[in-house]
Amino acid sequence: MEFGLSEEQRLLEETLGRYLAEHCAPPRVREISKREDAHEPALWRGLAELGAAGVLVPAEHGGGGLGMLDAAIVAQRLGHAAAPVPFLGSGVLAPVALASAGTPAQQREWLPRLASGSAILGVAITEVVAARDGAGVRLDGDRLRGTALFALDVGAADAFLVAAGPESLFVVPRGAPGLAIRTLTTVDETRRVAELVLDGVRPADAIGGPGGAGPALARMLDAGRIALAADLLGAADRALALAVDYAKQRKQFGRLIGSFQAVKHLCAEMTAEIEPARALLWYAAHAFDAAPEESPLHALLAKSHLSEVATRVVRTATEVHGGIGFTDECDLHLWFKRTALDRQLLGGPERLRAQAARLQGWLETPR
Amino acid sequence: VDLAYGERYEALRREVREFLEKHRDRAPGAQRGFGGGRRSDALDWQKLLVERGYASRTIPREYGGFGAEPDVLETIVLDEEFARAGLPRGMGGQGISMLVPTLLEHGSEEQKRRYIPPTIRGEMIWCQGYSEPGSGSDLASLQTHAVEDGPDFVINGQKIWTSTAQFAQMMFALVRTEPGAPKHAGISYLLVPMDTPGIEVRPLRTMTGSEEFNQVFFTDVRVPKSSVVGKRGEGWKIGNTTLRHERNSLGSAEQSHSIFRGLVRRMGEETADGARALDDPALADRLVRLQARVLAMKYHSLRMLTCQLRRESPGAAGLVTKLVGCELNHEMAGLAIDAMGELGVLYARSPRERDQGTWPFQHMFSLGLIIGGGTAQIQKNIISERGLGLPREPRGAE
Numbered sequence: 209m210e211f212g213l214s215e216e217q218r219l220l221e222e223t224l225g226r227y228l229a230e231h232c233a234p235p236r237v238r239e240i241s242k243r244e245d246a247h248e249p250a251l252w253r254g255l256a257e258l259g260a261a262g263v264l265v266p267a268e269h270g271g272g273g274l275g276m277l278d279a280a281i282v283a284q285r286l287g288h289a290a291a292p293v294p295f296l297g298s299g300v301l302a303p304v305a306l307a308s309a310g311t312p313a314q315q316r317e318w319l320p321r322l323a324s325g326s327a328i329l330g331v332a333i334t335e336v337v338a339a340r341d342g343a344g345v346r347l348d349g350d351r352l353r354g355t356a357l358f359a360l361d362v363g364a365a366d367a368f369l370v371a372a373g374p375e376s377l378f379v380v381p382r383g384a385p386g387l388a389i390r391t392l393t394t395v396d397e398t399r400r401v402a403e404l405v406l407d408g409v410r411p412a413d414a415i416g417g418p419g420g421a422g423p424a425l426a427r428m429l430d431a432g433r434i435a436l437a438a439d440l441l442g443a444a445d446r447a448l449a450l451a452v453d454y455a456k457q458r459k460q461f462g463r464l465i466g467s468f469q470a471v472k473h474l475c476a477e478m479t480a481e482i483e484p485a486r487a488l489l490w491y492a493a494h495a496f497d498a499a500p501e502e503s504p505l506h507a508l509l510a511k512s513h514l515s516e517v518a519t520r521v522v523r524t525a526t527e528v529h530g531g532i533g534f535t536d537e538c539d540l541h542l543w544f545k546r547t548a549l550d551r552q553l554l555g556g557p558e559r560l561r562a563q564a565a566r567l568q569g570w571l572e573t574p575r
Numbered sequence: 576v577d578l579a580y581g582e583r584y585e586a587l588r589r590e591v592r593e594f595l596e597k598h599r600d601r602a603p604g605a606q607r608g609f610g611g612g613r614r615s616d617a618l619d620w621q622k623l624l625v626e627r628g629y630a631s632r633t634i635p636r637e638y639g640g641f642g643a644e645p646d647v648l649e650t651i652v653l654d655e656e657f658a659r660a661g662l663p664r665g666m667g668g669q670g671i672s673m674l675v676p677t678l679l680e681h682g683s684e685e686q687k688r689r690y691i692p693p694t695i696r697g698e699m700i701w702c703q704g705y706s707e708p709g710s711g712s713d714l715a716s717l718q719t720h721a722v723e724d725g726p727d728f729v730i731n732g733q734k735i736w737t738s739t740a741q742f743a744q745m746m747f748a749l750v751r752t753e754p755g756a757p758k759h760a761g762i763s764y765l766l767v768p769m770d771t772p773g774i775e776v777r778p779l780r781t782m783t784g785s786e787e788f789n790q791v792f793f794t795d796v797r798v799p800k801s802s803v804v805g806k807r808g809e810g811w812k813i814g815n816t817t818l819r820h821e822r823n824s825l826g827s828a829e830q831s832h833s834i835f836r837g838l839v840r841r842m843g844e845e846t847a848d849g850a851r852a853l854d855d856p857a858l859a860d861r862l863v864r865l866q867a868r869v870l871a872m873k874y875h876s877l878r879m880l881t882c883q884l885r886r887e888s889p890g891a892a893g894l895v896t897k898l899v900g901c902e903l904n905h906e907m908a909g910l911a912i913d914a915m916g917e918l919g920v921l922y923a924r925s926p927r928e929r930d931q932g933t934w935p936f937q938h939m940f941s942l943g944l945i946i947g948g949g950t951a952q953i954q955k956n957i958i959s960e961r962g963l964g965l966p967r968e969p970r971g972a973e
Contacts (some may be wrong), residue, residue, distance in 0.1 A: 209584075209648055209884070210577045211877035275577060397862065454962050466965040468957065475963055476955035480899050483892035487874035488867060494576045506870075515868035561863040570853040570862070 211490070213281070221281050223258055228289040234539040240292045241397040244362035252293050253325045255515040261288075261491065262323025264303040264431075269319035271303070276431060276496035280438040280489060287442025287550075292398040292541040294328050296435055296553075297361030297369075302329040304376060305369055305433040309416030309424035314379075321400035330365030332356035332404050333432075336374050336425055337555045343403070346419060351386075351436065352378060358553065362389060363400035369415065370404060377421035378411035385409070396549035397443075405542060416574040430503045432554045437489050440511075440518035440550050441482070443543040447518075447525035448478045450540055454529050465528075474524050481517045488513060508564040512557040518547045578877075584652050591656040594627065602662045621665050621697040629653055631667030631695040636674065641691030647883055650959045658757045660831065668739065670701030674747050681764075681805040683812045688967040690745070690766070700819040704734040704748030704767070704791060706812065712953050715759050715811060719793060723800070728752065728765070730773075730796040736947065740776045741767050742787040753808045762810035766802045773797070784922075828869075828876035828896075831903050834937075838862070838907050841930065842914045845909040852914035861910050868903055872896070891962025901945045907939035 213221065231251055240248045255261060257281040260282045265271020266545065272278070279300055286295050302322060306315050321327035334357050335344045345354035356370055367381045380387060386409040391402045415421050451476055455466030465471045492506035522544040526533040533540050579587075593859045601623065621868035623686025624630035632649065634640020642704035643649070657664040665671075675694055678687055696931065710717040730750055740746070753761040769776070773796040778786040805813045805854050842852040842862065879896070882889040911934040912919030923932030945951050959965045 209580050209651075209878075210881055211874065212576070212881040212885070214576075231687070281810070317868070351791055444957040452965065455965060463969070464966050466959075469952070469968060472959035472963075472965045473952070473955040475965060476898075476958035479891050479958050479962060480895040480955075482898060483873040483895050484868070484871035486892075487878045488871035490576065490869070491874040494578075498578075509867040509870060513871065514864070531752075558860065561860050564855075564863045564866070571856065571859045572851075572854050 211487075213277075213490075217278060217281055220259070220278060221285060224255070224260060224285040225288070226284060227254065228257055228285060229292060232289045232291050232567055234290070235291050236544060237292060246292045246398065246400045246422070247294070248292070249325075249571040250363070251291075252328075255291075255293060255295075255423075256323065256325030261299050261325045262303075262319075263308070264300060266307065267317045269315060269323060269412040271319065271323035276434055277490060277493040279431075280493040283435040283438035284442040284445070284501060287439030287543075287546065288442070288446045288491060290398050290446075290546050294330070294361035294364065294399075296399075296432060296439070297331040297365070298322055298328045299340070299397040300435045301333070301428050301432050302369055304428050305331075305421070305424050306417050308427045309377070309421050311416070314415060320427070327367075328361060328365045330357035330359050330362045331428075332368055333371040333377075333428060334358040334391070334554075335423065336371050336429065338559065345370055345404075345406055346508050347372050347378075348408075349378065350410060352380065352406040352411055353408060354404070354406055354497070355389035356404040357406050358392065358401045359389075360401060360553070361399065362402040362404075363389075365546075368404060370406070370411070370422075371425060374425060375419045375422040377415040377425060378418075379413040379415065380404070380409055381412050384412070391445040396545040396548050398546055399549065401460060401549075428556060430507040433560070434489070434496060436550050436553055437492065437507075437510040437514040438452060438477060439491055440514040440559070442488060443547045443550070444478070444482050444485075444514075444518040444521040447522045447543045448475070448482060451475060451478070451525035452529040458530075471528060474528055477523045478524055481520060484512055485517045505564055505567055508555075508560045508567070512564070515547075515551040515557045519551060520543040523546045577644050580648055580652065588656060591629065591653060591830075592660075594629070595636065595656060595660040595662060598623065599662065605795055617663075617666060619699050620663070621695075623667045629657075631671070631675075634679070634691065634695055638679075639695055647880060651880070654829065659834070661942060667699040668700060669703045670699060670745070671697075674701050677747070677758050677764075677813060677816050678804065680816055683804075684881060684923070685801075686766070686804060692763065699745060700739060700743045701745045701747060702737050702740040702743040702769070702789075702791075704737060704750075706736045707733060708735050712950055714749070715762070717749055717751060717762065719748070720754065721763070721765065721798075722753075722795070727799055728802070729796045729827060730765075730793045730798065732793050732795075734791040735788070737789045737791050737830075740769070740785055740791050741778065745769060746791070749810050749814050752803075752810075753847070756808060759810050759811045762814070763807045764796065764804040764810035766804060766815040767796065767798050771796050771798060781939075781943060783936055783943075787940075787943075806970070828872040828900065829916045831869050831900055831907070832873055834907050835866065835902055837930070838865075838911050841911050841934070845915050845918075845929075846930065847916065855914075858910070858914050861913075862953075865903065865907055865910060869907075872900060872903065880968060891958055894954070894958045894962045897949065898951055898958070905938065905941040905945060908934050908941055 221228060259272045262271030263274050263279045263282050267273035270322050272404050306318055343355045343357045345352055345356050352372060353557050359368060367379055371382050372378060386407045388405040394401060417423060458465045489510050492510035495502040495506045526540055532538050561570060602620050626755055628641035628643055632643045633645045636642035649756040675691055678691060707717050707719060721728035748765050748767055749762050750765050751761050752763040773794045775792040777790045779790050780786050807895040815953045845852040879889055879893060915929060918927060918929060920935055921928045922935055960967055
């Protein structure tokens, strides 16, 4: 019986933590985030060399061939650093799509380059969860038409995986005729999202063939939600650490504010929320590989719960900081904003809880 | 992560399962609260379990136990199999869960031989004399005192929140024996027979309407000086061993999970305007929120178990179980009541009561557990000071 990180997993966590502390400290995050593509090739390549980009890519395609728990460790460290890198799309969603439904040729074409960080795939599957503003993409003959909102990791993407309905996933190159990319400016500057407007775009390929990506999309949603939950956990960890550090330095009324129960109880409450949630995330990640039948429910619970926990933690950590926490100069808002976007991506908490309820035979429409 | 227990433990699991199949009818009837079943049945069952090593498994043989090496996974397998069969894993109570571990660590050879065997057989029932009306969270300020008189101590004072005092033969108590010493250094850990002249037990009715606790009054109660466990003046430290055992046993994740299953069952049976509570969007949302937290605590307990097996300190994560677990149980009972509407506040023995009135009872009782055994606020002090290294609150004037 062992429910904890292995030696190798701890090593991965520490190695990434050290690398990010050196190469992705808040001033660097701010600088990269201000660029149009919010991307720094050297940072992503460096992380790829440590195995982050290819963590889920099978070894025969040049990746680490590791599991979702390892990917969750990567996502947690990246969330902890508020790293401006295309991990969610290129490191999680695309490899899961290709592993679930890709043909051998598609896998050979993309997986080695994803693992090395030399190619980046953006992912546009928001409408599989919920279509807003009438968005959606459909296949019209051999052409794609429509709009995909909140495409992920678009900044430096070479191509996009675009869902057209819940069963099809197409590969659309960045320069495809008829494709327009319109950046959507969210509160979170550390990751670029955009809407893709497809006006008769001829896709380069379809993952698993047209209509053959239904199960792959379901796995992608599980994987993406677990990775987002891990990113949220990392953000919550960082916000709490900043609040505790600040409470140990700041003096008011002649005392360190961390000696006031009003302040220390806020820190204790954050801890009491974060630690059990960490175990829920670990189990969800473990189940993705070891107990796939439990995966959808646990991915929904982990994403919705970590969204609530991280939202409360980044807000409370800001209050512990007082006025300085509200300034741009204080780094804390990087995680407040990262959490704000994570919370909505691939389904907000209410939608995910409703889906979890239906999955268990609850919320059936009353007669 | 590897959730398999291994062959040795699966063998134990099969053995226990077979035993429980075979002896199921010897178990005492399902009890609600203390003293619900026939006491002779409970004693027979306890004796059988101790013989088989399913209760008091790690207590040395010379003190009447089974003498097994401590093994957390064996304990878990036993807990799981008894829970699965719906049978009690022997007697609980503060004697077995708190006094025995304390005596094993700090007691004299004579105390161990005299008290441990009858306690683990269930024949000797204990109560805990810690809290006082003026000393709750600030327990070390306790005023019940013992004065030397020849070979004896003479005790005067008052204890409160003493569960099982009305049928206990013995009390383990914290008593001030060194009047001149600083407050933490003036306390001794005493063993007191409850039939000693001068002890009066008065029941304490709580908000639940039951008398789960008592007050115990001491007037010139005389016990020999050999009743002290460990050294005089070290009672605070020794008592903390006992409290550590209490914090471990409160708010267990498995219990929360079983309450959750009961909640789902209730919400599946309960209807309003013909629709199940489970199909109500607002109620289902609350239910799923709780489900995530209940499962989080379950996996958290597996993580804490792994830390124990690896002999690693879990840090601040190891301090949250009591705070979170008790709160969860309270909120689950609250949701069950809301799902039933007016029917939810029907108390036991009312027409149309649900689940023998257990939900409104649990809703109140779990609030007591949020406060008892270290209040939620004391827990938060512990998490932030010991877990996060935040500075202590400056001491006020005393």
